[in-house]
Amino acid sequence: GGIITQTPKFLIGQEGQKLTLKCQQNFNHDTMYWYRQDSGKGLRLIYYSITENDLQKGDLSEGYDASREKKSSFSLTVTSAQKNEMAVFLCASSIQENTGQLYFGEGSKLTVL
Amino acid sequence: GDSVTQKEGLVTLTEGLPVMLNCTYQTIYSNAFLFWYVHYLNESPRLLLKSSTDNKRTEHQGFHATLHKSSSSFHLQKSSAQLSDSALYYCALSANTGYQNFYFGKGTSLTVIP
Numbered sequence: 294g295g296i297i298t299q300t301p302k303f304l305i306g307q308e309g310q311k312l313t314l315k316c317q318q319n320f321n322h323d324t325m326y327w328y329r330q331d332s333g334k335g336l337r338l339i340y341y342s343i344t345e346n347d348l349q350k351g352d353l354s355e356g357y358d359a360s361r362e363k364k365s366s367f368s369l370t371v372t373s374a375q376k377n378e379m380a381v382f383l384c385a386s387s388i389q390e391n392t393g394q395l396y397f398g399e400g401s402k403l404t405v406l
Numbered sequence: 407g408d409s410v411t412q413k414e415g416l417v418t419l420t421e422g423l424p425v426m427l428n429c430t431y432q433t434i435y436s437n438a439f440l441f442w443y444v445h446y447l448n449e450s451p452r453l454l455l456k457s458s459t460d461n462k463r464t465e466h467q468g469f470h471a472t473l474h475k476s477s478s479s480f481h482l483q484k485s486s487a488q489l490s491d492s493a494l495y496y497c498a499l500s501a502n503t504g505y506q507n508f509y510f511g512k513g514t515s516l517t518v519i520p
């Protein structure tokens with residue numbers, strides 16, 4: 294089996310700061326995703342990538358940048374952290390077929406002071 | 407566009423009672439896949455069930471669901487709730503549009519009490 298590793302697990306930032314989350318997968322999956330998890334709002338897609346150097350915006354992409362320089366890694370940058378923001382960011386990957394399921398990392402919890 | 411609706415945000419049940427979490431969906435694609443993911447505290451969300459076959463019951467770890475395309479539903483059920491079932495449950499839809507994308511419901515937080 295494979296694993297998805299997200300770093301850091303906890304991230305504390307200041308208002309206006311640029312913050313980066315990293316995700317590595319060893320499944321050799323084509324597609325990788327970044328979701329934001331908020332209570333009562335479900336999982337909302339920020340960015341996804343179907344192959345190396347590809348980037349596609351999700352519904353929540355404003356305020357974020359992403360980077361897929363290698364097949365195995367996918368980074369997400371919060372371009373300007375919002376004061377009092379708290380959220381969990383989940384990285385996931387899947388094969389590029391309709392039958393594929395998502396495999397998730399454990400999440401990165403962001404707190405902005 | 408495609409969407410998933412989970413009616414209940416919070417469900418509290420007494421141990422031993424049956425579980426039913428609702429999921430309905432909307433899609434224009436006939437080849438849609440429906441999934442239930444479970445997210446236990448301090449763990450990664452993981453797949454619980456998936457189906458693309460109309461009217462066929464799918465089972466795993468004591469849970470079951472049947473995809474009904476006529477009513478666009480994929481409700482999650484279990485005959486007897488256990489304390490360890492307390493978790494966040496997400497229903498998700500995947501419709502292949504040349505790449506794979508997933509649409510999630512808002513999630514149902516299930517708490518099972520003694």
